[in-house]
Amino acid sequence: MDKDETAMHSAVSDLISRSRRLGADPRNTNYAGGNTSAKGGGLDPVSGAEVELMWVKGSGGDLGTLTEAGLAVLRLDRLRALAGVCPGVEREDEMVAAFDYCLHGRGGAAPSIDTAMHGLVDAAHVDHLHPDSGIALACATDGEKLTARCFGDQVVWVPWRRPGFQLGLDIAAIKRENPQAIGCVLGGHGITAWGETSEECEANSLRIIRTAEAFLAEHGRPEPFGPVIEGYGPLPEAERRARAAALAPVLRGLASTDRPQVGHFEDDDVVLDFLARAEHPRLAALGTSCPDHFLRTKVRPLVLDLPADAPLDDAIARLKELHAAYREEYAAYYQRHATPDSPAMRGADPAIILIPGVGMFSYGKDKQTARVAGEFYLNAVNVMRGAEAVSAYSPIEESEKFRIEYWALEEAKLARMPKPKALATRVALVTGAGSGIGKAIAHRLAAEGACVVVADLNAQAAVQVAEELGGRDVAVAVTVDVTSEEQIQAAFDAAALAFGGVDLVVNNAGISISKPLLETTARDWDLQHDIMARGSFLVSREAARVMIEQGLGGDIVYIASKNSVFAGPNNIAYSATKADQAHQVRLLAAELGEHGIRVNGVNPDGVVRGSGIFAAGWGAQRAAVYGVPEQELGAFYAQRTILKREVLPEHVANAVFALTGGELTHTTGLHIPVDAGVAAAFLR
CATH class of the missing domain: 3.40.225.10 (Class II aldolase/adducin N-terminal domain)
Known part of the structure; x- marks a missing residue:
């Protein structure tokens, strides 16, 4: 050199x-x-x-x-x-x-x-x-x-x-x-x-x-944002986060009126104090100033003008009114400053929504964009505090903000962005995602652009999968027993706080008990049905509630089984509960279609390698039933199929993506076999 x-x-x-x-x-x-x-x-x-x-x-x-x-x-x-x-x-x-x-x-x-x-x-x-x-x-x-x-x-x-x-x-x-x-x-x-x-x-x-x-x-003077407004102070943490989770799906639906968005929630002391003070309505209306700020936050946020303890229904009704007004005002802002060669309006929804006593919700095309938008508004609050402390906050003129926001160079920069992946902006919750089929599904959905809530009874396994997927901007881990209504709601609340809501739910959690009828106890039967039939019902019910509140449609996918339509020996509890799940698909598809929610199923068979269920004893039991060594069970299943191919967790994940990736938009109530061809299990 x-x-x-x-x-x-x-x-x-x-x-x-x-x-x-x-x-x-x-x-x-x-x-x-x-x-x-x-x-x-x-x-x-x-x-x-x-x-x-x-x-x-x-x-x-x-x-x-x-x-x-x-x-x-x-x-x-x-x-x-x-x-x-x-x-x-x-x-x-x-x-x-x-x-x-x-x-x-x-x-x-x-x-x-x-x-x-x-x-x-x-x-x-x-x-x-x-x-x-x-x-x-x-x-x-x-x-x-x-x-x-x-x-x-x-x-x-x-x-x-x-x-x-x-x-x-x-x-x-x-x-x-x-x-x-x-x-x-x-x-x-x-x-x-x-x-x-x-x-x-x-x-x-x-x-x-x-x-x-x-x-x-x-x-600087000590309280540049003015005195605290009675009723606008921060709610206690548990109450604050519960209210945030309740509001999140509604707010995400509003912020996604023009195009789907991912959400982020922040209850930092900086923003809570700002929203508690008398001057926050005036300052928020002035908007942000630094070009780096308002390119991500838009010129101003939407601010709820009700106290922190207002009834939830009243807050939601008022937010819908304010959102309609915000869209009208933003369209007027565009019309005031647009020239014949200005880029088309990119959308009139807010990127920042501020709720006194609760915190800040920010939105973007992915989790990182949404999170960074929130960080930039925190920067803007700090700027306002500093300016008001020694003088008065005076951002650049609205016309200059428009010149930046609708700059031809900014438009060209946006045009150079890579095409979004098929599941971009979608939030998926997968149960039993800590291992086997659920883990493979989580990986496939994340690879296609989704944010993923990794739900599993095994907390350590869930955390590990979430880290494999890329961490907080891609995935979060939740510990959930699907027999518990409280834990299921907590999982969906976590999804709401992390990403704004849920669009895609995969009912995959399960166990399998392989016994002859006379050896199957009532406890075996109840446990099998509690986890899979009752559990998937409870998960789907909460998923439907969130999706209906969002108003963005959605997908619910059941990982059922070939056994839901084909009888095999010595597994009465497992096959019966799989048949229950399969019929839930049909019932919910008929009920939820009016909300744009599609419900479909996947019927795997013989998924031995990488399967948590088979590794937990089901494999040894089924191998004993068929009289083959456990290590040869996958090959045994493959040889009894039409294609003579072994089914892996990734093949099930492929079917889930096929149902949810945007090509089968007019399909609901369908079960896709992923069994390498079992003629007796043909559905039609």
């Missing part, structure tokens, strides 16, 4: 380390917010000549998890030459496409809109961040004066300008004209800092952030 390559790799390494440190602390910037850069020497891959390069965080990346693959790499001579051909503010969006002509080699990640800011500023290292303390000053009515009071001439005020090439030119000019400055506060936006070394740049960023924090703490 020559000297230039060593320097290049050192610059990249320092940049990534600095970015991760800054991004790891939420006081410094929000998730996926801000960008960092470093400049250094490199070699032209064609001529071998030395060139000056810039590495900058690319579009859509996150500082806290930044890797080299997330950096855009550009030639500085070409980037800076663009200043001479920029056609002006009205056409500055055209400059984004010009960045492609500045890329070095393969160029790395796609350059972001802030690339010009980093390239045009004459400093080796630049940080652009969105700290709550900095945005509080940036969104205060007298932000320019407060910035001067807080920093003197060390940090310069930059009036609001939409991110883009001209903002880069503005900041470059400020840097030239203020050689003593270490950075600037961008009105309505965030901060930018610079330095000649990575260490100096990081120190300057932190100095601005911590100085702003100290200034707000020292000079």
